[in-house]
Amino acid sequence: MPRFLVFVCRRTRAVALAAVAALAISSQLLLLTVGAAEPERFVIYINWDGFRRDYFDWAVAPGGPGAPNLEGLVSQGAYFPNAYTGVPSVTTAMQTSALTGAWPETHGNVGRHYDAATNMVKVSGRFNNVETVAEAAAKAGLSTASVQQFVLQGRADTYVQPGGRFERRVAEALKIIESGMPEFLAIYGDDLDAAGHNGLGYGTLPSLAEPSWRRKMASELSRMDRALGTLLDGLRKLGIFERTTIILTSDHGMTPYWGRSSMPELLSQFSRAGLKAEVLDMDDQPSSATDAIILSTGMAVQVYFLHEMDRARLDALAASIAAQPYVGGVLTRDELDHLGTSPLSGDMLVWPEPPHHFSAKDVLFGVGANHDGRHRSSTNVFMVLSGAGIRQGVVIEEPTPIIDVAPTISYLLGIAPPAGATGRVLWSALSSSANPGGPLTYGVDSER
Ligand SMILES: [Zn+2]
Numbered sequence: 001m002p003r004f005l006v007f008v009c010r011r012t013r014a015v016a017l018a019a020v021a022a023l024a025i026s027s028q029l030l031l032l033t034v035g036a037a038e039p040e041r042f043v044i045y046i047n048w049d050g051f052r053r054d055y056f057d058w059a060v061a062p063g064g065p066g067a068p069n070l071e072g073l074v075s076q077g078a079y080f081p082n083a084y085t086g087v088p089s090v091t092t093a094m095q096t097s098a099l100t101g102a103w104p105e106t107h108g109n110v111g112r113h114y115d116a117a118t119n120m121v122k123v124s125g126r127f128n129n130v131e132t133v134a135e136a137a138a139k140a141g142l143s144t145a146s147v148q149q150f151v152l153q154g155r156a157d158t159y160v161q162p163g164g165r166f167e168r169r170v171a172e173a174l175k176i177i178e179s180g181m182p183e184f185l186a187i188y189g190d191d192l193d194a195a196g197h198n199g200l201g202y203g204t205l206p207s208l209a210e211p212s213w214r215r216k217m218a219s220e221l222s223r224m225d226r227a228l229g230t231l232l233d234g235l236r237k238l239g240i241f242e243r244t245t246i247i248l249t250s251d252h253g254m255t256p257y258w259g260r261s262s263m264p265e266l267l268s269q270f271s272r273a274g275l276k277a278e279v280l281d282m283d284d285q286p287s288s289a290t291d292a293i294i295l296s297t298g299m300a301v302q303v304y305f306l307h308e309m310d311r312a313r314l315d316a317l318a319a320s321i322a323a324q325p326y327v328g329g330v331l332t333r334d335e336l337d338h339l340g341t342s343p344l345s346g347d348m349l350v351w352p353e354p355p356h357h358f359s360a361k362d363v364l365f366g367v368g369a370n371h372d373g374r375h376r377s378s379t380n381v382f383m384v385l386s387g388a389g390i391r392q393g394v395v396i397e398e399p400t401p402i403i404d405v406a407p408t409i410s411y412l413l414g415i416a417p418p419a420g421a422t423g424r425v426l427w428s429a430l431s432s433s434a435n436p437g438g439p440l441t442y443g444v445d446s447e448r
Helices: 003-011 013-026 028-035 053-060 068-075 091-100 133-139 166-178 191-196 210-237 263-272 311-322 333-338 402-413
Strands: 042-048 077-079 112-115 120-123 144-147 158-160 184-189 244-249 255-259 277-280 292-296 301-305 327-332 348-352 363-370 383-387
Touching: 042 091, 042 210, 042 402, 053 068, 053 210, 068 077, 068 210, 068 244, 068 383, 091 133, 091 402, 112 292, 112 301, 133 144, 133 184, 133 402, 144 166, 158 166, 166 184, 166 210, 184 210, 191 210, 210 244, 210 363, 244 402, 263 277, 263 292, 263 311, 311 327, 311 348, 327 333, 383 402
Parallel strands: 042 184, 042 244, 144 158, 144 184, 277 292
Antiparallel strands: 077 383, 112 120, 244 383, 255 363, 292 301, 301 348, 327 348
């Protein structure tokens, strides 16, 4: 099919109809070709919440339970072993980042924050300021569907929320695919997140120590891999596997922790600096004597200074906190700016060195786990692109942020990226046939 026609069809159906009408005059043959046209490319975006990259290594290691379908995607696709998330590394903020191609400073979903105007702690819920890749696709006349990818609720043509394990979501996805494959389909599964937090989730039980937690996570991944295999088989049976790009990634990893909370020691660092720090929970208001509000989103903390802090004092406090053995790292506001973190997330981020933690409760029996820090176990996520338009068998070691997902999906669909996207197209993953339609305007790699 001529490149021009493919391009027109994929971009907007209204334009396509006009083109067909015009061409009908000059060429009956071309008209028939256009009428029979099916989309050249489908993109399935799968996000497994809390898919720490290591789970894959544990599952496929000798003696592990295996993950043959993921291994197939990796060996036939482009694997990004150093993919990473942003700040805060929490579910909705990062799910939104992957689908908008932008960090929280742009989309405004920050998990939870202290709101100075109301003097209260607020949660972002599903707030999102900007366009998602589904809306960008719809604007270009493409069809979109989401199986429980909640960021796209009300933003995709079709949205279903079957609940349950990933197997059930694959069954719903196959129903959608069989009734007419949308050009963009998102599928969300949170089995790994539920098991990883080490509570009671989707039939898994808490592990009592990290080695058994690791075994549990490898076996959960192996189960999800089988469900992924069911989806891939469905695509093969329908004869659209070769035209489908699969992108599978995650929003954050998972870091186990245990023992007493290091929050009392952290608070003492503030008092030594002459500051009264107060830990706030939901619906709390700070006392009038408070200088710094501390908000925990799990195992790390966000700090909000209520009075002007001069640079030297701030640097001295950050340095003394960073030197503590239970601290994994400290970022001040200017450093958070470089990571695309919203000002709502506070003036300072402090995360623990595992197994230490700043949780509200001590963990004196068993293992807790969370993912809001900057330890690699929380920030390094699995990411693979495989199938139509993707180079085969390449491992791209370059650290790659999850905000590159939406611009890359856009390129593969032949549409403009979401309006607020600051991520890049992952050119290194794309084959020469990545975009048969050819986009209107895509410059060279933009600066992050
Ligand atoms: Zn999550």
